[in-house]
Structure formats: structure tokens, C-alpha cells
Amino acid sequence: MHTEPYIPGLILDREGLRFNGLRIYSPRTYSPQTRENAKRDAMWDYFAYMASRNTRVVWGRKKLGKIGGCLSSGGQPAAQSASASQAVARRLPLPENTDVGVENAKMKALFKPKPKTPADLVRQTRDLLIFADRGTDTKESKREEKMMELSKLIRDLKSILYGDSESEPVSEACTQLTQEFFRENTLRLLIICLPKLNLETRKDATQVVANLQRQQVQSRLIACDYLEKNIDLMDTLIAGYENTDLALHYGAMLRECIRHQSVARYVLESEHMKRFFDYIQLPNFDIASDAAATFKELLTRHKSTVAEFLSKNYDWFFAEYNSKLLESTNYITRRQAVKLLGDILLDRSNSAVMTRYVSSRDNLRILMNLLRESSKSIQIEAFHVFKLFAANQNKPPDIVGILVTNRSKLLRLFADFKTEKEDEQFEADKALVVKEIAALEPK
Template sequence: MSFLFKRNPKTPQEIVRAVNESVIKLDSSVGDSQKKYQDECSRYLKQMKVILIGDDENAPQPDQISYLAQEIYSTDSLYLLIYHLKKLDFDSRKDVQLIFSNLLRRQLANKSPTVDYIINSKPEIILMLLKGPETHSIGLISGQILRDCLKFEIINKFILGNSLFWNFFKYVQIPIFEIATDSFITLHDLLTTHRKLVSEFLNNNYDQFVININKLMQSSNYVTKRQSVRLLSEIILQKYNQNSKYFDEATNLKIIMLILNDKSKNLQIEGFQIFKFFIAKPKKSQKVLDILVKNKENFIAFFKGFDIESYQIPNLVEERDYILGKIQQLPDIERIQ
């Protein structure tokens, strides 16, 4: 924390104001001028980071952190930094992520002042982060900050309630592999971190969710297809979602049957984790039952040859045998005389 020992060191409040001024000047600067303000931002962000987490010589001081945080909130510094994120250099973007993450974890009387500030004063910060994958240079940093935010249920709820959430079903198909992969991590966390919240969300948005996840499961991209099948499987395995009407719809069953028939054994196994619920459900819809009965002999032949012993997945062989037994108990299709 050597900068604190200069003859006229800047206070935490002055550092925040200085970084705000520098980042705003990036808007109208180009060339050497822009580089100058990028360097200034970099220097002040590093000073903010040291106040928050300390360095090799000095531990963070609670009063300095408090002054810094209050100035960040009162001047909307987090908003300014996220708004101008793409104009900062690479190291500064990483510093913004670290500063943001540390502020989120800061607790006062079992509350997170940063979360309260974002939700009550500047939800626009979350909206900007939700659009991060659209700007490839900041997509990964935006994704990391967003995932740090959604660890808090109130922010996860805000995101699920915003129409921008549904864009992630498109972002996961972006041709840039790193951005698509990072977007899928975010989508996964949004739909699995706070399980009861997600269950309520899915009950209220079932049709839109199923349309989107079914599209992904029929993607020509193997990675997209497998990740989406795995995501659906994980959601279904949550106890809050096991009575979903998903298993009453013939369209869903047909898509899972296609996945079971995929040439990839890994995809077949992912598909099986969903298919077993169609079979095991005690009360099946008539449309689903008709398809199962019609394909009974094909299912029996398939599962008798479904060689999965080598995968060493706990209980998988037992589940296969159980499902095969349930299929064999299905009524035979009525044959026309």
C-alpha cells in the first residue's frame, strides 16, 4: 500500500472521484489521449484494489474500505465502470471484476450494501452485464461479474424477471466458442443456483422455457446439444421440478427419443437421464403413453443393447434395468385383425 505513504496521498474518496473523471474522459478521447486516460484509470483502479484487499505489505483497513465503498455508491462509480468497460485495457477490466466481486462480498449486519445499492438504486448495472456477450471484448469479464451477482437470490430473481434473460438462449449459440461457453455457464447458474426460485420461475414461464431448451437440444452443434440436454437433466433432477408437465407432452418425448438415437454414446446417456422420467412417471398422459406403447419393442431392443457398464456412473446400470422392466410392463399395441 505504498501509495498511501506519499507526501499527499489521495483519500479513498479522492481515488474514486479520480477514476470516475478519467473513465468519463475516455468517451471523447482517441489515440494518445485515450491511452493517457486508460493509464490513469489503471493506476486508480489498482489503488482502489489495494484499499479493498491490501497488498504484500499492508492489510486492508476497515475504515478505508468503508470510505471507499460509500463514495463508490454515492457517485455511481460501479455504473460508470461497467458502462465504459470496453474502453478500459485488459488488466483494468480484470481489476474492475475483482473490485466488484469484493464489494459484493462485503457484509454489514448480515446485509450486502452493494446488493442493496444495485437493486434499489442502479439495476441498470445488471442490465448492462446481461448484454455483455454482445460485445465480445468484454463478454467473459461481464459474465464473471454477472455470476458473482446472481449468487444473491434477489439479483437472480431480478434477472429471471427481465426479458433480457431469454437472450442467453441465443448467446450460447454465438460462433465464438469462448463467449458461447461462458454464456452457457451463466445460463446454467441462473437456472440452478437458487432452486426454489427457479422452480417458481419455470412454473410461471414453462412454455417459453421449453420452446427455448428444445431448440437448443435440436442444435446441429454437438456441444450446444449436449450442454442443453445436461442442463435440462439437472433441472429435472431437482426435487422441486420432478412433477413438471414437461413429461406429459409428446413433443418433448419425441425430442428425447431422437437424442437416445444419437450416434454419440455420451449424448445417449444424457438423454437417458431425462427419458427415464417419462417411463417411471406413474400417471402418464395419453399421448405419451401412446408413443411409448407404439415403440415398446424398439425400446426393449435398444435398452437390451444399451452397453453402459464401462461408464462407471453410480446406479446407472440399475436404473437402465429398472426402466427396461417398466417398458416390458407396458401394454402391447392393439393389432388390427
């Protein structure tokens, strides 16, 4: 026969220990001895809870009741256990609000999981990436569950780094995330496992990697330190242009990584640099454009490194540049190439390279052909390079000879050569070129 429990709402039965309907623990998987210990532990948890509510509970020497009985009565009839119950426990009055829902909410709050820190999220992400990388034999449903969890974690990392619609990113959280991310090989795992992620998660991962390249920890870009020690990751990213599904993601990561000068130097000096001349001409327009954007970043961001690279690799680089890009059959490739050439040669840090380039008759021939293009855009960009040949005060004899031979054609061309919008600087440059060509004398 069960009696009313002395502690209202606290019941121990075959389903386990419950407080106002909320299960605190289940005894089914425990041995008898473990169950006894668990019952006592649960009682102490309850006492701690009551203490948090300004309620005092005193526990006497009475043994806990058996399963099926209430804790305070030991399973005895109420008449026999009344005095014993008072010896077992005595408490102060409960607060006025004893609504069961309120009690349950408070109990749930006690067992609420601790919020995950940014470092925790990175560690869990790393563990799941290791799982994905190993490709262990698991049930399909279990694998899908883990991959969904991985997607959520990567999305959470992105939210910390970029913020969301309700809040801006917190610098301290970003710092913790960055430190943990580069403490071990999380970046390597993320890059390697990218093919195994779904499209949206790939996008999130790309944004995470991009953001981390700019995160400073104690005024240092620790991403740069990591990449210098794991520079082979650039090989993986560059080779990604050969994979249609991954090219844009790896390309975006690569452009962010070469923001670091040491990483850009590695790519420039590697054999991979020659591959870009092929990637830029890939039939897939999006991938070709992405490769062209990376190529431009490599040749314009770090001035001193680029100047050194071009000086050391002038012959093969411009031979490839002229034949594969400037003389390409693809209009977009030619337009992008001639514009980039102008950006490179007009940069002061590349003055030595520019002088060498404008001293070549083969280069002049290519630029004069581009001036005859039907596309106004290509003509304008070609003019900005051609004017360097004309303005060179130390023109080699063969350059002078070509300009003199084609003088009348060039002057007629420039007479009607105008931009769509009025441009005073362009007109001034054109006038100077016309003057130089008109004054040339054969050598």
C-alpha cells in the same frame, strides 16, 4: 557580499529557500509581498522542524535578509552582523549526526504525502471515470496520462480487495472501499467506461466488480441494495454479449450480480431471457460458452425464483429450449442443454414443472432421439431425463403408446447401455427403466 548563515544550511537566494540543498519553496511565481509572507512561513516551518529534533530556536526582531543573502545576516558583512545574528537566532547544539544526506532525508519525511485511504482511491477513480466518460477534448498525451493513472487506481482497488503476494486483504480497508464505491455511481461509471479501458484494466475492473458483490458491510450486501436501485445496469451487461471485445468481461460481471436473488429475478422476468437462446448459439465458442454458463446460473441458483419463473413461462420457455437447444445442430449445445435439463427437472423445487414436462409426447420424442446419439455423453445425460418419463406413475395414454410401440428397440438399446466407469446408481436406474417398459400395457 554574502556571509556564512547563522543557521547552517538554510539559504535564501534567487532559486528560493533551500535547506542543505533541498528546495523548500520557489519565489518566482509570487508577488513581492507574497514572497515576504512565504519567507516567514518557511522560517516557521524550519523552526517546527528544529523543534522536532529537540533543538530550540529563538527568533528576534531582525528582519529577514533579502534574496541573495543569508537569512540570519540580512545580507550584511559578517563583521557588522555578528551581534545582530545572535539577536536574531540562538539554538542549542545539533545532534552528533549532522550528515547532509540524513538532514535531507528528514526534511523529505516532513513533506512526504499522506497515504491514500481506500475511500480516497475510490473517489479518485470516480473522478477519472467521469473524465473518461465525458470524452472532453484534451491533448492526447494528457488523456493517456489520465488513463494510465486510472488503470493504476483500479489495480490498487483490486489489490485492496484481493490482497497480494505479501499480504492478505484487510477487512476494514475492504469495508471502507465498498462503502465509498456504492455511495455514488462508481459502479455505473465503471461499467459504462469499460470499452475505453485497455485489456488488462478491463480484467482488473471485472475482478473488482465481482469481489464487491460479496463484500458485506454490517452484515448487509450493499451491492444488492445498489443494484436494486440501478437495475437497468443489467440491461447493459446482458447486451454486452453482442460485443465481441466486452462479452467475457460483462458476462463475468453479470454472473456475479445475479448472485443476488432480486437481480436474478429481474433478468429472468425480462425480455432479455429470450436472447440467451441466441447467445448460446453464437459462432464464437468462448462467448457462447460464457452465455451458457450465465444461463445455467440463472436457472439453478435461486430455487424458488426459478420454480416460479418456469411455472409462469413454461410454454414459451420449453418451446425455445427444445427447438433451439435440444435440437440444435451444434453438438456442444445439445450436450450442455440436455445436461442442464436434467439438473432442472431433477431438482425437487421443480417437481410440478417436471411432471408437466414428462407428460408431453413431443418432449418424449426429442429425448428418444437424443438416446440414439453417437455421443456417449449425450446418451447418458438423455437417459437421466428419459427415466423420468418411464418412472412416471401417471403416464398419459399417448406416452404409454409411444413406449409400447418402441419397447423392443428401447430394451435392445438398454441391454448394451453402459457407462465408461462402473456406476451402481446408473445400473439401478437402468434396471428400473427396463422393468417399467417391459411391464407396460397399452391403454
